[in-house]
Amino acid sequence: MSGEHADPAQRGPGLDEDTVEAVGKVSEALEFVERARGHLYSFHQLMGHADLLLGDACDALEEAGHADAADRLRTDMLGRNVINGRWTFQLVEEFDDGYWSRFREHERRVRDDLQNGERHVFEAHMKEKRRTKGRPGHEAHPD
Template structure:
């Protein structure tokens, strides 16, 4: 197969299994991105909340501003954690462990070659010989 050959001795079932593992990892990568989005949006909300508290004070509503500032501004999103701590724990724990298992499985079962399932799909779906359907990047140098 041009582009990315399946290593000798790697069965179709192994390619399918590694493809499923890779897909699961990709879903985890998407989840991680959403976690970072959650982290950033929560931080933006807390800063905006601080601005709202200042405006409440300017409008003469110190009692409301005090209540919100004391109870909500800078509050943990879960006990003991700001969002950066959730991100760090996810990255250092689940995400890193998941990536390591996927890498190790590829190393043991396919010589470390990535995306074998997708490479096969590309070969099946592309129109051989047609511009824009090349097996590998076209060099222009």
């Protein structure tokens, strides 16, 4: 369905340009939240990898005869919470179960209520305005 009704006459009754633009802004906001979520997952993976590297570093320090330094790092930093009471996987889970899931539900409801559930109507309309009809590489839809 997504983007099939780029022509304003095909978008259904009552779907005016202001509504299309407003719904597009809601979807764009969600796209930025999706990007932030990706960065949160990157943070999660980077911190996890850092902890594994620190474990290796502690082993290397101990093998090099620096057991005190290795022990200090192991007991204070290895496996330490990154935020009060939480490892990064818990941050990811809370974000996914809370803000991200809720925002996705709201964005979908706005689309369902105002655009018959269609996604990217704003972009589809922009594509229709900007493409050169009849020119190769400017088709409205895939074959």
